[in-house]
Amino acid sequence: MKKLVIALMAMCCGWQLATAQIDVLSITPLPETQGKGFYHPKFSPTGDYLLLTGANFKGLTKYDLSSGQMTRLTDVENAGYYPQISDGGKVVVFREVEYKNNRRFTSIKSINLENGKVSRIDKASRQLYPFTFVGGTLRIAKGKTIKSKRLATDMRTPVEESLIVAIEDRSLVLYRGNKRIVLNPNGDGSYIWPSISPDNKHIVYMALHDGCNTFVCDLDGKNKVNLGYLGAPVWLGNDWIVGMVDIDDGHQTVSSTLKAARIDGSLRQDLPTPDTKIAMYPAASTDAVAYEANGQIYVMKLRVR
Template sequence: MRKTFLGVLVFMSQLIFAQGIEVISTQALTLDGQGAFLPKISPKGDYILVTGDDMSGLRKFDLATGEMTTITTDRNAGFNAQFADGGSTIVYRKSEYKGRLRYTSLNSVNLQSGETKRLIKPTRNLEGVSVKDGTVLAVNNGKLVTKRIAGAKLKTIPAIPSIKNSQLYITVNGKTRQLSPNGTNVGYLWPSVSPDGTKLLYYVIDEAKAYVCNIDGSNPVSLGTLRAPVWMGNDWVVGMVDYDNGEVVTYSQIFAVTAQGTHRTALTDKSQICMYPSASDDASKIVYTTQKGEIYLMKVATSK
């Protein structure tokens, strides 16, 4: 009986360790004195993209040199900007108005040459954008559009999530269908596919909760309250838990949650309003902003 009890304790301690995350260090980054928001760390973790408080423009902050470079000043470029070809190219949206109607185009810029390309002309229905290696995949008015800007042709096309009329859709093998795993009576935000392509992360507005489900929408698992969730490798998700008084955010913390929803850890305390995290592909670095536009780099260690 004692051996059985000890065995259970060993198993439980292994499980807890297996779901562990530890903050190694947190560093305030010295930028150029301008406010920086919605930071995104590059796939290799060597630079950070930041935008303005209205999501206009994109700037690159080199972590090795501390150099800040302006990539574009286009309106709305900071909304869900993405990396292509290992981080050598940035894919971003540009908003423009015709009368009172807003149109969105999709563009890319090569960081070495500075060359900018228009991938999708201005449209009213750009519903989802993903990048796989050097290929950009977009859902425009429910139809898949692919643009190879670097590297070899993809052997298989990954699943592409999109949002239309606050509902969650998935495009698989060129066909788009409504998914909405939590029903059609709620709204959805921030969908993304795990790096290995097997899981879908999303946020349910009406519940203020993040979920992970299978790529076909089955088996949705709640991660609890977690806004602006993003993948940190295949096993972890990071996001923020924030509250407001109806006018301004009163506090916000960065949390990490296992993709199974079994382990939840606060990575920041309540001494600062910390928001909108982004994680490196190897799950070793997290960047986030404060309400004042200060950027922090956090190094973490995780174990499966």
């Protein structure tokens, strides 16, 4: 199915491919990560470090992009599954999974990067509650209840609105303030990989039931734009989405390339990764993309025109 989708995109969608709007300035492998099995990079909001995790999202490691210093933050299970970072980058919030009587429980914890202190934010639960930082305040969505806890004072910009986007029972859900809204812009089905643009104006997501395509819509779920297949989509600024186009043989991934697309669907562009044929799970800042390739992390510097 995935191969068919990609072929149809190339033949039918009519994207403008000729005029590149993003220049790849350099690609740097992070040598300290070679052979260490690191995956799913995430940029800090300040862009000075990456969070890395291991296989199956085990543990979290901080990688300082200027010095190359690596600091192990935690070894707990599932810590690398969508961790969140405070606005100034000084506090990281993560999940910890534990099993009791063969039942899975998830708790939410924080770590202060300045003193290494780990604190429990929410007790262990059978539910996987979505959470995000709003400035220095952590917001946890629990159905109709929003739990807030101030964790950091390192805010860089004023916060105008509290927004959390999540997948619940395969639906696309937005928490706006204390209001829970089921969006499902492509109708009932199965949604994955949602995130909100840095300017809080748009949502990107993938609709598995709608051609396995990636879409961008407004916060109310309207004006959706089809960007084609872009796995694990992330925001590069407010106007671009970066994702992977991965192909498998039914058992394992045989190739994966990175592509960028404008959110209005007017342009789709390759981001070449000549050192590897399998580049996966990108992260983006305003002028860089980090990605994994066979357990090693690479950083691609960009100029967006």
